[in-house]
Amino acid sequence: xxxxxxxxxxxxxxxxxxxxxxxxxxxxxxxxxxxxxxxxxxxxxxxxxxxxxxxxxxxxxxxxxxxxxxxxxxxxxxxxxxxxxxxxxxxxxxxxxxxxxxxxxxxx
Amino acid sequence: xxxxxxxxxxxxxxxxxxxxxxxxxxxxxxxxxxxxxxxxxxxxxxxxxxxxxxxxxxxxxxxxxxxxxxxxxxxxxxxxxxxxxxxxxxxxxxxxxxxxxxxxxxxxxxxxxxxxxxxxxxxxxxxxxxxxxxxxxxxxxxxx
Numbered sequence: 356x357x358x359x360x361x362x363x364x365x366x367x368x369x370x371x372x373x374x375x376x377x378x379x380x381x382x383x384x385x386x387x388x389x390x391x392x393x394x395x396x397x398x399x400x401x402x403x404x405x406x407x408x409x410x411x412x413x414x415x416x417x418x419x420x421x422x423x424x425x426x427x428x429x430x431x432x433x434x435x436x437x438x439x440x441x442x443x444x445x446x447x448x449x450x451x452x453x454x455x456x457x458x459x460x461x462x463x
Numbered sequence: 464x465x466x467x468x469x470x471x472x473x474x475x476x477x478x479x480x481x482x483x484x485x486x487x488x489x490x491x492x493x494x495x496x497x498x499x500x501x502x503x504x505x506x507x508x509x510x511x512x513x514x515x516x517x518x519x520x521x522x523x524x525x526x527x528x529x530x531x532x533x534x535x536x537x538x539x540x541x542x543x544x545x546x547x548x549x550x551x552x553x554x555x556x557x558x559x560x561x562x563x564x565x566x567x568x569x570x571x572x573x574x575x576x577x578x579x580x581x582x583x584x585x586x587x588x589x590x591x592x593x594x595x596x597x598x599x600x601x602x603x604x605x606x607x
Contacts, residue, residue, distance in 0.1 A: 392575030394557075394568060400579075408589035410576075412556070423542050429556055462589050 367439035369427045370446075374414040377422055377430065380444055381411060384451040385434070389413070401434075403455065408462040409435060435461040516540055517562070519548075524570050529577055529603045537566060552598040554591070573599075581605050 381387065387399030387410075401409040411433040414422060422430075431441035435458055443449035449457075521535040539562055540547040548557040548565035553576060557569025580588075580596040588596060 390575065390579070392571070392578065394571040394575055396568075396572075398572075398575065403589070405587070406589045407583065407587055407592045409591060410554075412572075423545065425540065425542065426547070426556075426558075433554065462591065 367437070367442070369424055369431060369438045370442050371421050371424065372427065372445050374417040374420050374422045377427065377445060378414040378416055381413060381430075381434075384444060384449075385411075385454060386451065387411060387413075401458065403459055403462065409433060409458065434458070519562075519566065521566065521570060521573075524574055524603075525567075526574050528606055529574065530606055531602065532604050533602060535573070535602050537569065539565065553595050573603075577603055577605075 381399060385399070385401060387401045390398045390400055392398070396415065397413040399411045399413050400407055401411065411430055414426075414430070427441065428438075431438060434441065434444070434454075436444060436454075440449060440457060444454060517539040519537040519539060521531070521537055523531055535550060536552075538549045538551065540549060544560070546559055546562050546565040548559075548562070548569040550556070550569060550573065553573065555569060555572045555576060557565045557567065557572055559565035559568050576595065577599055580592065580599055583592070583596070585593065585596075
């Protein structure tokens with residue numbers, strides 16, 4: 356399942372986005388539990404039914420800085436999303452509840 | 464471990480990775496890390512990648528709370544103006560302007576994750592966090 360999703364992600368590359376936009380969409384749509392530890396970045400932990408199922412490194416708020424595609428790819432993978440699903444999350448068609456439906460299927 | 468995450472780390476798995484190992488260009492120590500650098504020409508997935516990767520190993524962490532049981536594998540990926548330090552088993556990456564900064568960031572990420580995983584009970588963890596915990600317990604021992 357994950358391999359086929361990855362193959363699909365290869366066909367649908369992740370679009371370029373500003374770091375601040377990725378950050379905002381993760382925070383607003385997914386609403387992860389934020390953990391600020393020793394690292395300079397905040398980590399977002401994602402829970403389903405009380406279980407910790409995923410983590411994502413929250414990008415810093417750099418309005419003008421574009422996220423490297425390879426870093427966006429890591430974020431997509433942390434969120435358990437294919438390339439097109441990640442694009443949908445940032446571009447808006449994929450809302451929070453739909454994201455959690457996708458995640459539930461991929462982590463169960 | 465997330466197979467998807469690992470398999471897509473700059474396409475560094477399988478035959479391409481083996482080819483890369485064979486074509487090592489340089490081996491040395493940088494900032495206390497054993498590092499082998501490679502020219503990597505088969506990564507077509509990341510247009511912002513300069514097609515160079517390195518392998519390294521973390522031997523220590525900046526904390527008295529954990530002892531490193533076995534050296535922690537790190538892969539470095541070089542972007543334009545930025546370096547990523549990747550630990551695939553834990554699905555973590557550190558970042559910085561150079562290799563030294565990137566690995567230091569990764570070390571802190573590892574410590575943050577270790578704190579949470581060592582304190583969590585199995586019943587609180589989904590399948591991916593369980594895999595991270597299994598991996599981190601091979602790497603680190605929590606000092607009493």
